Amino acid sequence: xxxxxxxxxxxxxxxxxxxxxxxxxxxxxxxxxxxxxxxxxxxxxxxxxxxxxxxxxxxxxxxxxxxxxxxxxxxxxxxxxxxxxxxxxxxxxxxxxxxxxxxxxxxxxxxxxxxxxxxxxxxxxxxxxxxxxxxxxxxxxxxxxxxxxxxxxxxxxxxxxxxxxxxxxxxxxxxxxxxxxxxxxxxxxxxxxxxxxxxxxxxxxxxxxxxxxxxxxxxxxxxxxxxxxxxxxxxxxxxxxxxxxxxxxxxxxxxxxxxxxxxxxxxxxxxxxxxxxxxxxxxxxxxxxxxxxxxxxxxxxxxxxxxxxxxxxxxxxxxxxxxxxxxxxxxxxxxxxxxxxxxxxxxxxxxxxxxxxxxxxxxxxxxxxxxxxxxxxxxxxxxxxxxxxxxxxxxxxxxxxxxxxxxxxxxxxxxxxxxxxxxxxxxxxxxxxxxxxxxxxxxxxxxxxxxxxxxxxxxxxxxxxxxxxxxxxxxxxxxxxxxxxxxxxxxxxxxxxxxxxxxxxxxxxxxxxxxxxxxxxxxxxxxxxxxxxxxxxxxxxxxxxxxxxxxxxxxxxxxxxxxxxxxxxxxxxxxxxxxxxxxxxxxxxxxxxxxxxxxxxxxxxxxxxxxxxxxxxxxxxxxxxxxxxxxxxxxxxxxxxxxxxxxxxxxxxxxxxxxxxxxxxxxxxxxxxxxxxxxxxxxxxxxxxxxxxxxxxxxxxxxxxxxxxxxxxxxxxxxxxxxxxxxxxxxxxxxxxxxxxxxxxxxxxxxxx
Numbered sequence: 001x002x003x004x005x006x007x008x009x010x011x012x013x014x015x016x017x018x019x020x021x022x023x024x025x026x027x028x029x030x031x032x033x034x035x036x037x038x039x040x041x042x043x044x045x046x047x048x049x050x051x052x053x054x055x056x057x058x059x060x061x062x063x064x065x066x067x068x069x070x071x072x073x074x075x076x077x078x079x080x081x082x083x084x085x086x087x088x089x090x091x092x093x094x095x096x097x098x099x100x101x102x103x104x105x106x107x108x109x110x111x112x113x114x115x116x117x118x119x120x121x122x123x124x125x126x127x128x129x130x131x132x133x134x135x136x137x138x139x140x141x142x143x144x145x146x147x148x149x150x151x152x153x154x155x156x157x158x159x160x161x162x163x164x165x166x167x168x169x170x171x172x173x174x175x176x177x178x179x180x181x182x183x184x185x186x187x188x189x190x191x192x193x194x195x196x197x198x199x200x201x202x203x204x205x206x207x208x209x210x211x212x213x214x215x216x217x218x219x220x221x222x223x224x225x226x227x228x229x230x231x232x233x234x235x236x237x238x239x240x241x242x243x244x245x246x247x248x249x250x251x252x253x254x255x256x257x258x259x260x261x262x263x264x265x266x267x268x269x270x271x272x273x274x275x276x277x278x279x280x281x282x283x284x285x286x287x288x289x290x291x292x293x294x295x296x297x298x299x300x301x302x303x304x305x306x307x308x309x310x311x312x313x314x315x316x317x318x319x320x321x322x323x324x325x326x327x328x329x330x331x332x333x334x335x336x337x338x339x340x341x342x343x344x345x346x347x348x349x350x351x352x353x354x355x356x357x358x359x360x361x362x363x364x365x366x367x368x369x370x371x372x373x374x375x376x377x378x379x380x381x382x383x384x385x386x387x388x389x390x391x392x393x394x395x396x397x398x399x400x401x402x403x404x405x406x407x408x409x410x411x412x413x414x415x416x417x418x419x420x421x422x423x424x425x426x427x428x429x430x431x432x433x434x435x436x437x438x439x440x441x442x443x444x445x446x447x448x449x450x451x452x453x454x455x456x457x458x459x460x461x462x463x464x465x466x467x468x469x470x471x472x473x474x475x476x477x478x479x480x481x482x483x484x485x486x487x488x489x490x491x492x493x494x495x496x497x498x499x500x501x502x503x504x505x506x507x508x509x510x511x512x513x514x515x516x517x518x519x520x521x522x523x524x525x526x527x528x529x530x531x532x533x534x535x536x537x538x539x540x541x542x543x544x545x546x547x548x549x550x551x552x553x554x555x556x557x558x559x560x561x562x563x564x565x566x567x568x569x570x571x572x573x574x575x576x577x578x579x580x581x582x583x584x585x586x587x588x589x590x591x592x593x594x595x596x597x598x599x600x601x602x603x604x605x606x607x608x609x610x611x612x613x614x615x616x617x618x619x620x621x622x623x624x625x626x627x628x629x630x631x632x633x634x635x636x637x638x639x640x641x642x643x644x645x646x647x648x649x650x651x652x653x654x655x656x657x658x659x660x661x662x663x664x665x666x667x668x669x670x671x672x673x674x675x676x677x678x679x680x681x682x683x684x685x686x687x688x689x690x691x692x693x694x695x696x697x698x699x700x701x702x703x704x705x706x707x708x709x710x711x712x713x714x715x716x717x718x719x720x721x722x723x724x725x726x727x728x729x730x731x732x733x734x735x736x737x738x739x740x741x742x743x744x745x746x747x748x749x750x751x752x753x
Contacts, residue, residue, distance in 0.1 A: 002097040003147055008106070009084035017084045018075050021068040025059040066120040066164045070184075071105045073192050074114065078201030079107035081152070092143030101140050106148075111218065112208060113148055113155040115141075116184075120164035124499065126417075130172045137161065138179040154218075158211045160184055167417050182211055186423060187430070194431075202247065202342030209251040209327035214297075217248055217324050226320035228304055235358045237304070237320050238291070240351040243341030250294065251327040252335050253365075278340030282350075291353040292334030293368070295360035298323055302358055329356070332365050333372045366390045385410075385440050393472050399456045403444075405472050406453070409480045410443040419484050420491040420498070424507055437502040442509040443516065445577055450520025452479050464535050466523060478539055485543065486519045486550050493554035505565040506557060510580035514568065515553070517581045518588060522549045525597065549595070556588045582607075611739035616728045618746040619721060625749050626684055626701065627676050633697040641675065644697075646690045653678045681722040685715045704748045717745060 009017050030038055032052030035045065039056075047055040060068065067086065075082060082105070089100035105116035117137060137159055145157045161176060162184040168176075176183045184192075196203040226239035296302065303321040322328075331338060341347045360368075370384075370391075385407050392404035414425025414436075425438045447453075454470065455463040461470075467482065469475045490506075491498045497506040505511055526532070526545045536542050564583050571579045586608055589595050634640040641650060656678045664671065688698045694711055702714045724738055734742075 003091045003100065004087070004089055005151065007084055007088035008081055008108075010081045013084060014075070014080070014082055017082070018072065021071055021075075023057075025057040027055060027057050029053060029055050062120050062122055062164075063118075066162075067104045067118045069193070070116060070118055070162050070189060073189070073196055074105060074107035074116070076196040076200065077107075077192075077204040077207060079109050079114075079204070081108035082106060090144050091147045092140040094143070094146065101144060103144075108148075108152055108155065109204070111156060112212070113145075113152055113157050114160060114211070115144060115158070116160040116162055118162045118164075119166060121166060124165045124167075126167040126169075126422075128166060130168060131175070134161070134172060134175045134179060134181070137181055141179070141181070156212055156215065158182055160211075162189055164189070167422060170418070173417075185417075199339055200343055202339055205247045205250065205342070206252060209249075211326075213251075213327035214325045217326060220245065220248060220324045222322045222324045224320050224322055225317075226304070227315050227317055228306070228320075229315040231357075234360055234364075237302070237356045237358070239320060239354055239356070241354055242348050243338060243344075243350065243352055244347040246292075246294075246329070246338060246352070246354065247342060247347075249323065249325060249327075250329045250331050250338065252331050278336055279342075279344060282340050282344050282346055287350065288337050288352065290334075291355045292338055293332045293355050293357075293372070294329045294334075295332060295357045295365055296323065296329050298328070298358055330365060332360075332369055363390050385444070396459075398454070398459055398461075398470070401472055402453050402456070402468075403448075405476050405479075406444050406447050407440060408472075408476055409447060409483065410440040412476075412480055413443060413484065413487075414438070414440075416484070420487045421507075421512075424501070433501075434503060435501040438507065438509055438512050442513050442577065446513040446516035446581075447479075447483070449517055451524055452482075452520065466527065466534065466536050467539065468535075482539060482543060483516065483519065486546070487515070489547065489550045490515060490554050490557065493551060494557050497558070505560075505569045508569065510568050510571050510576055511557075511584070513577045514580040514584040515557070518553060518584060519546075519550065521585070521595070521597070521600075522546050522553070525549070525595065528597075549592075552592050552595075553588055556584070556591045559591070560584075560587055606736045607733060609736060611734045611736065612728055615724065615734045615739050615742050618742050619725050619728065622721065622742075622746055622749055623681065623725075626681075627679055629701045630684065630687065630698065631676050633701070644687070644690065644693060646686055649683060649686055653683075681718045681725065685718045688715065688718075704745075706748065717741075721745070 027046065028038075028043075030053060032054070035052075035054050035056070039045070041058075043056040043058045045054045046057045049055075059065075064086075071082065083103060086104070087102070088106060089102050090106070091097045091100050093099040103115055104118040105114075107114045107116070117133075119133070141159055144159075148157075149155070159179075159181045160183075161181055164186055167185070168183065173183060192203065192207060195206060199206070224239050224241055226237040228235065228237055230236070302323070304316075304318050305321075306316050306318040337352065341350065341352070388400075389404045389408045389411065392400040393408070395401045395404065410425065411427050413419050413421040414423070414427050416422060421438065424436055425440060425443065426432055426436055427440060430436060451465060452467045453465040453475075454461045454468040455465070467475070467479050469478060494506055497504050499507075501507055506515075523542065523546060526542065526549070527534070527536070530545060532542070564587055567583050568580045571583075582603060585595075585600055586604060589600060589604065634644055637643060653675055657673045657675070660673055660678075664673075684702075688694050688702060688711065699711070702718075720741060724734060724742055727738075728734060
């Protein structure tokens with residue numbers, strides 16, 4: 001069977017196909033008696049009718065769902081001819097026309113034709129080889145182009161290999177590149193899906209700029225009147241241009257993994273709501289007098305024909321010849337204004353002012369972008385972090401250079417397809433998902449707390465880092481692989497938990513901080529144990545000595561008690577990172593007593609010994625003793641409750657006694673409740689400050705004669721006792737320092753009574 005052209009659709013037929021593919025599954029209206037059997041087959045009820053019948057949905061299989069997801073992206077981009085169903089087959093052999101290739105998605109417009117092959121899997125997979133599939137695509141590519149050109153001549157062609165939950169290895173990515181086949185991984189598909197939701201059909205400009213970068217755009221008029229000038233060492237041109245023409249050659253360097261090969265990138269993803277408002281403004285006759293700023297890529301420079309002029313001005317008027325190429329102009333400022341004209345009736349009739357630099361270095365584009373945005377809408381923390389890498393990579397300020405290297409390592413952990421954290425780190429303008437839930441900020445905090453990097457004071461090394469080589473590239477190429485291999489081990493031995501993302505306790509911010517910091521602790525321990533030099537040059541030897549320790553750490557993670565898992569997962573606020581690290585440290589020490597250092601030993605003694613039972617007894621006896629002494633002093637005055645107790649305190653205690661009597665009565669308990677039963681340490685402090693109570697009654701009771709403290713200092717120890725009592729009653733751990741203070745008070749007040 002040759003090419004079945006009737007399975008291609010356009011116009012209304014294409015819209016009908018889109019209506020089907022956009023649904024979550026197959027829909028069917030069934031009678032009431034069939035609902036239960038359908039549910040047993042995996043159908044779900046979407047809507048119930050009065051007679052008991054129901055509209056039911058059968059969710060798509062992952063393969064069909066992914067194909068439809070990709071198909072809908074290209075449909076929304078405005079491709080006018082596409083396959084109507086999953087049965088379109090295209091012949092690839094002139095000699096044997098019946099040899100056909102089934103195409104998951106084919107997308108055609110007036111200028112281009114795209115073939116898209118989709119592969120997907122339920123579970124994330126990194127080790128599959130695609131040698132055979134890539135060879136098949138490459139061998140049939142020319143034949144497919146030849147056949148489709150019979151019906152749709154004069155197009156540019158591109159084969160796209162799109163995958164879901166697969167990570168291709170470097171060899172397969174190289175094979176695709178050599179075959180001139182584009183690769184769309186999860187990140188790229190997600191990027192274009194988000195982009196088309198924001199831009200609609202205008203997202204096609206960004207797609208074509210990516211697929212056909214620097215290829216000629218047919219039929220484009222390249223001439224434009226312009227003024228040439230100089231600024232900041234760069235040649236620039238000022239001109240007016242129709243948005244439609246500029247859109248074709250423009251490219252936005254969005255900071256997403258989809259644009260990783262174009263690094264450095266710096267733009268935030270276009271905001272849908274903002275774009276909608278701009279489009280409405282433009283369509284209602286609005287305009288923007290301020291200039292868009294772009295950088296034009298022109299390896300051989302731009303042709304500029306000067307007009308004859310008799311003037312001494314440094315600027316010159318003439319005709320500029322724009323490159324007639326996709327992805328030849330990078331938009332530095334004004335992406336929303338430019339795309340606001342897309343899908344507008346004024347896209348080809350209005351003009352926008354442009355300042356165009358020529359061959360501006362990417363780092364300079366980043367600096368200009370940040371300068372322009374400094375006093376406008378704030379650049380997100382995530383995007384700012386990644387831009388710092390580009391700005392400070394070779395900075396003369398060594399501390400800034402170190403920060404750039406650390407951020408580079410954090411970013412690479414999330415973007416390197418060979419990293420166990422690939423797709424799990426929020427970088428650039430990527431959004432948080434259940435899987436991508438680790439931030440660069442947390443990773444940075446963990447890595448900079450290790451001893452891997454130099455410490456600087458006044459731009460000189462104050463302490464050498466274990467693996468630091470001062471030069472950014474060399475340092476990154478040593479430290480990144482060490483961290484990556486360490487995390488590879490954790491992933492290998494904790495695979496089930498590793499895959500859970502935010503639903504688990506391992507691949508989340510707090511735990512990644514703890515794991516990376518303990519990797520640093522292990523390095524320090526190994527250096528001390530084997531008496532290695534303070535700066536390591538034989539990194540392979542260091543790794544061999546550390547590997548078994550990291551395997552042991554993985555075992556600790558797998559067997560971490562539920563309570564400790566929850567402590568790490570729920571830790572919040574400024575102390576969350578430290579709490580998570582210490583929790584895992586103590587658990588690792590418990591499973592492996594050799595994992596110890598002076599700092600950890602001090603921490604365990606301070607925070608991990610259970611002082612609560614003894615502390616609780618001491619606090620109770622201290623409270624009884626003080627109240628007994630105060631009561632004894634006050635009872636000589638028959639009117640003590642009115643004269644010696646603050647009115648608000650007396651009223652509160654009265655209400656507390658009444659409430660307790662009601663509760664006791666409900667429980668069948670009848671007894672008198674004394675005023676002093678309802679008094680706490682903080683109440684004693686209030687009583688001590690009331691009228692002349694301090695000098696007449698309480699100074700002798702509350703001041704330790706060995707300390708000779710004044711009233712204010714005395715009230716501090718009463719507050720500390722209130723704090724300790726509250727922590728004990730709430731099950732919080734009393735520290736060694738806290739217990740020592742409690743015992744000192746106990747020994748003074750009670751001693752050996």
